[in-house]
Amino acid sequence: MTSPHPLIEAQGLAVAYRGRQVLGGVDFAIDRGEIVTVVGPNGSGKSTLLRALLGVVTPSAGRVRRARGLRIGYVPQRLHIDAALPLPVRRFLSLPVRQSPARIATALAQVGVPDIAGQDMATLSGGQFQRALLARALLSDPDILMLDEPTQGLDQPGVAAFYKLIEEVRQTLDCAVLLVSHDLHVVMSAADRVICLNGHICCQGAPKVVARAPEYRALFGMGTGGALALYQHEHDHSHDENCDRDHPAPVEEIDQEKASTR
Amino acid sequence: MLDDFLIRALLSGLAVAVAAGPLGCFVVWRRMAYFGDATAHAAILGVALALGFQISIFIGTSMVALMMAMIVSALAGRGWAMDTTLGVLAHSALALGLVAVSFLPNVRVDLTAYLFGDILAVSRFDLGVIACGAALVTALMAWRWRALLTATLNEDLAHASGIDPARERMVLTVALAIVVAVALKVIGALLIAAMLIIPAAAARNMARSPEAMALLAIAIGMVAVWGGLQMSLRLDTPSGPSIVTVAAAVFAACLAGAALAAAAQKRLGR
Numbered sequence: 119m120t121s122p123h124p125l126i127e128a129q130g131l132a133v134a135y136r137g138r139q140v141l142g143g144v145d146f147a148i149d150r151g152e153i154v155t156v157v158g159p160n161g162s163g164k165s166t167l168l169r170a171l172l173g174v175v176t177p178s179a180g181r182v183r184r185a186r187g188l189r190i191g192y193v194p195q196r197l198h199i200d201a202a203l204p205l206p207v208r209r210f211l212s213l214p215v216r217q218s219p220a221r222i223a224t225a226l227a228q229v230g231v232p233d234i235a236g237q238d239m240a241t242l243s244g245g246q247f248q249r250a251l252l253a254r255a256l257l258s259d260p261d262i263l264m265l266d267e268p269t270q271g272l273d274q275p276g277v278a279a280f281y282k283l284i285e286e287v288r289q290t291l292d293c294a295v296l297l298v299s300h301d302l303h304v305v306m307s308a309a310d311r312v313i314c315l316n317g318h319i320c321c322q323g324a325p326k327v328v329a330r331a332p333e334y335r336a337l338f339g340m341g342t343g344g345a346l347a348l349y350q351h352e353h354d355h356s357h358d359e360n361c362d363r364d365h366p367a368p369v370e371e372i373d374q375e376k377a378s379t380r
Numbered sequence: 381m382l383d384d385f386l387i388r389a390l391l392s393g394l395a396v397a398v399a400a401g402p403l404g405c406f407v408v409w410r411r412m413a414y415f416g417d418a419t420a421h422a423a424i425l426g427v428a429l430a431l432g433f434q435i436s437i438f439i440g441t442s443m444v445a446l447m448m449a450m451i452v453s454a455l456a457g458r459g460w461a462m463d464t465t466l467g468v469l470a471h472s473a474l475a476l477g478l479v480a481v482s483f484l485p486n487v488r489v490d491l492t493a494y495l496f497g498d499i500l501a502v503s504r505f506d507l508g509v510i511a512c513g514a515a516l517v518t519a520l521m522a523w524r525w526r527a528l529l530t531a532t533l534n535e536d537l538a539h540a541s542g543i544d545p546a547r548e549r550m551v552l553t554v555a556l557a558i559v560v561a562v563a564l565k566v567i568g569a570l571l572i573a574a575m576l577i578i579p580a581a582a583a584r585n586m587a588r589s590p591e592a593m594a595l596l597a598i599a600i601g602m603v604a605v606w607g608g609l610q611m612s613l614r615l616d617t618p619s620g621p622s623i624v625t626v627a628a629a630v631f632a633a634c635l636a637g638a639a640l641a642a643a644a645q646k647r648l649g650r
Binding site for chain 1: 408411526529530533534535536537539543580581584588589590592593
């Protein structure tokens, strides 16, 4: 498990918006070099957990402790840039700290979009935009990368390529990665831990790497190169009557659903 | 040199243009147009209070404008429907101010000067205050530029970079109150918001970066001040509306120019 000096640690974390509790009793810690994926259905509090760890929202109970001087590279779920704001990519990467052209070029090359420095952010494709966000996060030499549904809107090869990129980045920078995904069953195979969240932590464990199994081929086809893996949920508790949370369907059913649609 | 009322008028107008340019860009980027209106309209209430309590007009207007800006900012933070809230606040403040002025005993106030500006009547003292206020706002903008820009893009992103978005919002709020106070004499309460928005909007099509847009907005504001002053002088028109009219003309020209450039590019591309 985690060391005595995690980068970020939450104990008994609870968050409420306007009196409604969206997150409760969350114990969480992440170490340097670790990749943790948080999965959960919509409204399960994934983004809230990330925002609480960032310090944007104040916990209603429990506490969050960040290592001293922790540098966070944050990739938000959505970034709306107003049409009235002209913003070239190189300028975006220099926010809020000025970066040299050489560093900007290196960061863009690292995320696989070396030629977009002069383009306006508004003209980028979805995949390019995500990579520009990631490049900006990398420029702060982060101790931890926090990504909120970074693969939204990407197709499956795109997701696989992005996950591989994250893995490379983790190796180069030796940083931790905390990634939020709404896909309950297909996760990054490089994840050390998967946490299933639904208002609280339902279960956690390692993803099942099944790249060679025929089921995997049936699900993902070829060409994703083992970047994706399945996560087997093990919900060993039942929710009492006061809890309006459902558990996600077990993975076997989903497998069959997906396989049968092919 | 400062004895010449024309020079004083020009300098005060240019000072306002310099402060309004970058601030106006943030007003446009953050969609705070109505916010500027509410703050500017509250200035009339400030005038009434300043006259009533016999304190400096600058102090009265900046205080009331600051209060209004902070109220609006706090309401926005609580997720109120801003369109309606600002509509209520902006017009109530203006109406309340006009009513309050009419109650003042023994004071015959020329309200037109405060509503539409009276740039030709700027005194040496006025000029000094306007220049100081404009310098303060410009320095504030320059100092906080990157943080303001980051917080404008995305508040969570700002937080992750160690920037407090609430503090940056406060910087803009204070800057807005100062600009309203110093621009009252030059532009007038009714059209201060226009001086923030129109130069920035005109600069948008020509600018490739946020900094270029701010500098262009300053330049366009300066052209508008110079042109408006000439117009006011020759045609005896109120100064504020004259300056805004010229700004609007520049905006239209920029728009037409951008459309022509786009059309030419299209033809070349074929």
